[in-house]
Amino acid sequence: MAYDVIIKNGLVILNGGEVETDVAVKDGVIAAIGHDLGEAKEVIDAKGLIVSPGMVDAHVHITDPGGGFRDFWEGYVTGTKACAKGGVTSFMEMPLNQVPATVDKESLDIKYAAGKDKLHVDVASFGGVVPFNLDGGIQELDEDGVAAYKCFMATCGDRTIEGDFMNVDDYSLYEGMKQVAKTGKVLAIHAENAAITDRLGEIAYENGETTLKAYVETRPVFTEVEPIKRAITFAKETGCRIHICHIACPEGVAEVVKAQEEGVDVTCETCTHYLYFETDELDAIGPVVKCSPPIRDKKAQDGLWEYVANGGLDFVTSDHSPCTPDLKDKDNAFEAWGGISGVQNNVDVLFDEGVQKRDLSLTQFANIIATNPAKRYNLDRKGEIAIGKDADFVLIKPDSPYVLQAEDLEYYNKISPYIGREIGAQIERTILRGETIYSKEEGVSEEAMGVFIKK
Incomplete structure (x- = not known):
């Protein structure tokens, strides 16, 4: 042949x-x-x-269409070119921050149209679970081809923008899980306690706090662990398959491992930036490295690496969440957009930090960047070097070794904490x-x- x-x-x-x-x-x-x-x-x-198998990045935000609000954050052309340059051959696209958010057939079709003839890599879609799509939207998304679902337990979305995403309350999460369970697909969850983190942030801001270190302190570890446990409880009750996104603390992973041992169908991820940066360096870098959950201390980072090496963390993602430079260029960290542009530097950073510096095996490396996310989201043609x-x-x-420069980036806005x-x-x-x-x-x-x- x-x-x-x-x-x-x-x-x-x-x-x-x-x-x-x-x-x-x-x-x-x-x-x-x-x-x-x-x-x-x-x-x-x-x-x-x-x-290596091309990376399957299971957590990427593309803001196309921007709906007149986020037109200059990250489009399909620049976002997928950055993927290509970074070794990401396919990704799972989040149902926010595009406008309208992807919550029903109409909005999913708008997204498909926005990406027509613009994709430089393959793209699978998350559909949203929000309080306002529990009357048929979840079923429409299933029928229109989403690979999985996503919800926020943390506060999200802009209520002044019609069609923007919205976080779930406990009832919406419970009811949404029941409906997602019937599809057989996975619900990915941003797990942070909204009421506590929001109020702690307000108090710190009112008290004149401005630093990223103070921001991290308003989102303590237990505000991740508690909603993870709550989501697991709901999953037990509803039979919904779940995945915990971007865990920043080993205590959160421990809850997932415990639930797995009890027979719950739950997996989890961390992000490249949690394995690379630590709290003490954040203020020297600036708001470009702000995200939520926040980047925690060296002890937490070491604990996450232990779970990467020994099992417990199923895969690593970028949580690529870009915005315009003005939203990052703030003297007060509490006023800055929370999101990191990182999809172009998943593979090289993880290879260097994991394989070269920590003796992660090549098989483990391929599993965390490609094989495991492809299996979890049923992307059955992706994630492995195998016949067929x-x-x-x-x-x-x-x-x-090389030093990353801003001009190396394919992003629409050439900002990144890895520069x-x-x-x-x-x-x-x-x-x-x-x-x-x-x-x-x-x-x-x-x-x-x-x-x-x-x-």
């Missing part, structure tokens, strides 16, 4: 471990793995490179369904080859 592409001489991460071998692609699908595979129209020499899967790869050059940081690995090439969408030599392809994945 004449293949379309053969990737030769790389260290390939397979399910059973890494091996120096070749991978052949035909019609966008992995067709053969081994040596002496024959001829191909294109041969890519990956000698000295790690050949989509030919999605990221080729990584290890031990190749100026030395990262010890580089993305050499990203391949989507057998086609190179980024190479270090030629940059990001202008051809938008991505598609919406509908389930």
Whole structure:
């Protein structure tokens, strides 16, 4: 057989471990793995490179359409180009901060239309669970192809914007879980105690606090742990499959592990920034590194790495949540937008921090960036280098440090807390369904080859 592409001489991460071998692609699908595979129209020499499944980032915010309110935050073109440059070949798109929020068939179709001919990687969608879509919206989203659902237990959304997202109260969460359970899909949850964190923030602001350290103190660990336990209780009652997003503390992971041992269908993630930054450095960096849950101390970070290495944290995401520079450029941290732009630096930072600095195995690395999120959200063609899967790869050059500059970023707004940081690995090439969408030599392809994945 004449293949379309053969990737030769790389260290390939397979399910059973890494091996120096070749991978052949035909019609966008992995067709053969081994040596002496024959001829191909294109041969890519990956000698000295790690050949990993492309990242499946399970937590990305794209603000397209912006509805006249967020038009200049992050569109599909810039957001998916950043993914391509960063080794992310597919992602799960959150149902907010676009306007309208993705809460029913009409708003989901608006989103699909907004992304038409703009996607440089593949995109699966979250549908929202909000207090105002419990009368049929959840079912419409299921029928229109969402891969999973998302809700906020923390306060979110702008009530002055018609169609913006909204957090759930306990009843809405309970009823929403019952409805999601009937679809068989997963409900991903932002778990923070809204009443306590909101009031602690108000008190700190009224008392004249301005620092990121003070902001972190208004969102203590127990305000993550308590809603995680509450969500698990509701999941037990309703039979809903759940996933806890962006856990910033090991105590939260411990509750998920405990629930798993009790038979609850629950998983969890952390984010690259929780594994990289710590509280004591936040004020020196500034509001560009503000997020919620907040970045906690070194002890919490070490505890999260323990769960990455030994099990408990199922995958790592970016929670890419961009905004315009003016919303970050605040003297008072409490007034700044909470969200980090990070999707372009998932793979290189995690490879450096996990594999190169902490001896994470390559199989573990592939599991946390690709295999596990693809399995959890039933993206059955993604996440593994195996025959019959989509030919999605990221080729990584290890031990190749570089300093990230603002001009390296593909984002609409070139702001990121990783700017100026030395990262010890580089993305050499990203391949989507057998086609190179980024190479270090030629940059990001202008051809938008991505598609919406509908389930």
